[in-house]
Amino acid sequence: MENKVKSVAIIGAGPVGLAAAAHVLERGLQPIVLEAGPEVGHAVAQWSHVQLFSPWSFNVDKASERLLAAAGWNAPEPDVYPTGGELRDLYLKPLGALTPLREHLRTNSKVISIGRVGFDKVKTKGREGAPFEVRYQNGEGARTLKADAVIDTSGTWSSPNPAGGNGLPAIGEDTVSQRVRYGMPDVLGRDKARYEGKTIAVLGAGHSAIGTLLDLSRLAQQAPVTRVVWLVRGTDPSKSFGGGANDALSARGELGAAFARIVTEGRVQVEVGFSVSHLSEVDGKLRVGAGSGCCGRHVLVDELVVSTGFRPDLGLLSELRTSLDPALECPPALAPLIDPNEHSCGTVRPHGAAELSQPEPGLYIAGMKSYGRAPTFLMMTGYEQVRSIAAELAGDHEAARRVELVLPETGVCNISRAATDSGCCGGPAPQNIDACCADDAKSKAAGGGGCGCSAEAV
Structure with a gap:
């Protein structure tokens, strides 16, 4: 049967979006890439100072590499660990400018909504045969394009x-926004003047928070009046120290080990069990409060960095039929693999079109957005996702089901008993075996470091 999909709208020109376009193009389909920013990798530019955990x-x-090789691209040394800026300048920009993808890119094009031509969300009969209508905004106003499929990256x-x-903004958070930053500010570079000589609190316990705390501790060595406060919602800060030497991504293991040292040395003031409820300005300082009344606590700082993760913006999909896990806001089939209530595995098994499809035929959510509110996404996972999706859209169902990715282990296994009892991670570990679950025992028996389950607290 002739494949009915000819054109594919891809939302976002980051690493996974461009990879999706490369795979779609390689499959003989036409990608249309819509990027809200002025250039490819616009979001990556916001964390250009951050070194990635994994090498080139x-x-x-x-598929992207094949396009670049045909254009005469000189690939970086494979064992070097790039920063976000290097990823953008040495890989994403050439991919968008030197390969045939440049003919399929529309920058400064922010997607605001997606629907089906002639169908609202309620109407069913004939829906599957209608093309998608993608509405986006650029400098000339609202525009619309049609596509046979959509990949939201x-x-x-x-x-x-x-x-x-x-999960709600702290009371007063909007009124003190000038003192609050989110994500990973460049405290040793472009944002140095903002933080040097100040008292800064960092909220969060994942990799973004750890990286920012390490940079702030280095800033404090340069400007000794700088003070650093770590606000942790949980009660066990050691969960943030990671797998150390057992982590297959050495840079990730080294990050946790370095962070453990500065905490042990007392270079960071640690406040555990600190669930922020109020933010306000008091006598020229930012008062960060947790709780109220006799049980309340607070710290006084100059600046607050909120590194508590991200959540998907689902507004542009509101007129399409979607199915999402009620807690994580990710595709339901993916939720059991990444749920931080049970486990957050750096070695989540590869997955693709089957797990990421939606009730709206031809719609897929991929990349970081596919993980919803879960914190453990790896770029290479996204590449495998879109390889599978492109194969499915082209009608190559066997290739879509095939696994073409092996993920590195984290060196940490922290998993709930409920997860193993229910069969997750292969079920419980055999008796008299030093392992947290069956998969952990199997990996160690084969000479590996374990199953790679870890809980990255936020």
Whole structure:
């Protein structure tokens, strides 16, 4: 049967979006890439100072590499660990400018809504045969394009989680916004003047928070009056120290080990069990409060960095039929693999079109956005996702089901008993075996470091 999909709208021109376009193009389909920013990798530019955990060999998509090689691209050394800026300048920009993808890119084009031509969300009969209608905004006003399929790789960078411990903005968070930054500010570079000589609190316990705390501790060595406060919602800060030497991504293991040292040395003031509820200005300082009344606590700082992860912006999909996990806001089939209530595995098994499809035929959510509110996404996982999706859209169902990715282990296994009892991670470990679950035992028996399950607290 002739494949009915000819054109594919791809939302976002980050690493996974461009990889999706490369795979779609390689399959003989026409990609249409819509990027909200002025250039490819616009979101990556916001964390250009951050070094990736993985080397170049893990961060270049195969189809993209084939396009670049044909254009005479000189690939970086595979074992070197790039920064976000290097990823953008040495890989994403050439991919968007030197390859045939340049003919399929539309920058400064922010997607605001997607529907089906002639169909609202309620109407069913004939819906599957109608093309998608993608509405986007550029400098000339609203525009519309049609496509046979949509891959949403718009990410989550533009929708960070708020400071409030209950998922809502802390009371007063909007009124003190000039003192609050989200994500990973460049405290040793372009943002140095903002933080030097100040008292800065960092909220969060994942990799973004750790990286910022390490940079702030270095800033404090340069400007000794700088003070650093770590606000942790949980009660066990050691969960943030990672797998150390057992982590297959050495840079990730080294980050946790370095962070453990500065905490042990007392270079960071640690406040555990600190669930932010109120933010206000008092006598020229930012008062960060947790709780109220006799049980309340607070710290007085100059600046607050909120590194509590991100969440997907689902507004542009509101007129399409979607199915999402009620807690994580990710595709339901993916939720059991990444749920931080049970486990957050750096070695989540590869997955693709089957797990990421939606009730709206031809719609897929991929990349960071596919993980919803879960914190453990790896770029190479996104590349495998879109390889599978492109194969499915082209009618190559066997290739869509095939696994073409092996993920590195984290060296940490922290998993709930409920997860193993229910069969997750292969079920419980055999008796008298030093392992947290069956998969952990199997990996160690084969000479590996373990199953790679870890809980990255936020």
